[in-house]
Structures are given as C-alpha cells and as structure tokens.
Amino acid sequence: MFVGHYAAALAGKAIAPKAPLWTYVGAAQLIDIGWSSLVMAGVEKVRFDPDLPGSPLILDHMPWTHSLPAAIAWSLAGLMLARWLLKLPWWTALAVGLVVFSHWATDWLVHRPDLEIWPGGQKVGLGLWNLPGAEKTLEMGLIALTAGCWLWNRGRFGRTAWPALLFLLYLVTLQMIGELSAPTGDAFAFARLGLSVYLVTIAVAWLADRGQNRDEA
Ligand SMILES: [Zn+2]
Secondary structure, eight states: OOTTHHHHHHHHHHHSTTSOHHHHHHHHTHHHHHHHHHHHTTSSEEEEOTTSSSOOEEEEEOHHHHSHHHHHHHHHHHHHIIIIISOOOHHHHHHHHHHHHHHHHHHHHHSOSOEESSTTSOEEOOOGGGSHHHHHHHHHHHHHHHHHHHHHHHHHTTOOSHHHHHHHHHHHHHHHHHHHOOOOSOHHHHHHHHHHHHHHHHHHHHHHTOSOOTTOO
16 A cells, blocks of 8 residues: 555545645555654664565554554644644544544555554454555555545636645656556665655655645634
8 A cells, every 4th residue: 555545635624625735645554654754763773675566565563553543642642733833623633533543454455464452462454455556456445545535626716626636647747657666675775766756755645735725614
C-alpha cells in the first residue's frame, strides 16, 4: 500500500473540507514519515527480498511507528497538531486524526503479519500483498472512489476540477514509477527516497488545493 493511503486523505477532504488537502495528505502518511525518519536513524529496520510477491519489504522491527499503540499515539498527535497548531475545528481535527489512523488500518489489510498489537507482542496483517493483482485493484479502486467524492464536493463549492485531476494524475504516475522501480537493498537510501516522496506529495497537494478553504463548511 503506497498511493492507496492517499484515498483516506481524499475521503477526509470530502467529508471535512475545512482542513486543506495538504494536511490530510501529510496525515495519511504521517506514520510512514515517522517510519522513514526512524529507518534513516537506524532505530527501525527494513530488509528486502525481491522474490516476495506484491512488495519486497521485510519489516522486522517498527515498534515506534507501526505497532497498534504507536499508531494510536501518532493519530492523537495528528489530532492535537490539527487542533492547536492549525486551529482547525474539533470535528475537522478528529477527521485528521482518523486519517492518520487509516494508515495502520490499510497497512493491516496488505502487510504480511508485521504489525505488532503491542510492542514485542503478536504481529498481524492480512497479507493482501500475496495477491498482487487484488492488492493493486483495491488500491486504485479506493483512490477512484474517494477522488469521485472529493471532485463532487469541489463541484458543490463551485471549484474547478482540473487541479484535483492533476493531483490524481500525479498519484497515478507515482504508482506507476513505484511499480517499475525495485529497491536497491540499501535501507537508508530507500527510506530517504520515501521521505522525499511524502514531502513532495504534501507540496503538490498544497499547490492543487490553494486558497478557498474558509468558505467550505
Ligand atoms: Zn506504513
């Protein structure tokens, strides 16, 4: 699950549009922003096996970002930041927190069991990565569905569709590049690339959704 995480961002934007899109896009990958930073710092670990179906990632150790209690803590942090730093209403801040948590829920669908229910405890994951066709269909289906809701909502506020369509084109391009490129086996370089993509995507979302949030209810 990579681009599919952004489906939750588009859903959040459609349901609680007072937060700018970049906030939701950052929220959807907040846990992986933490993960790539901690992998670069050597605190969390990733290895690669190109023979695995769906994704080459072997995620042995990520208690600070992808255990259930950690995901809840990151979600609460997202909620607080949205409320107190961005001064968003409680309902919208709650939506931001839920989008942060959606990352863990969608990872649970696709990861092979590597998500700890508690640090050091049982690991869970439905392993949809083992069925790459179904996993890709789910990912792109979620994006298409939530993008439809978001575009419909933009229409209600008299906003043009094209910046949203460009953002979608960007996501589809990201997905295709992701499909074609295999990690080199260098965990630090992989995490650094991931972190850059997450940050660039936040900037692209900001560009695609500038202004006009105040009049949206
Ligand atoms: Zn993740």
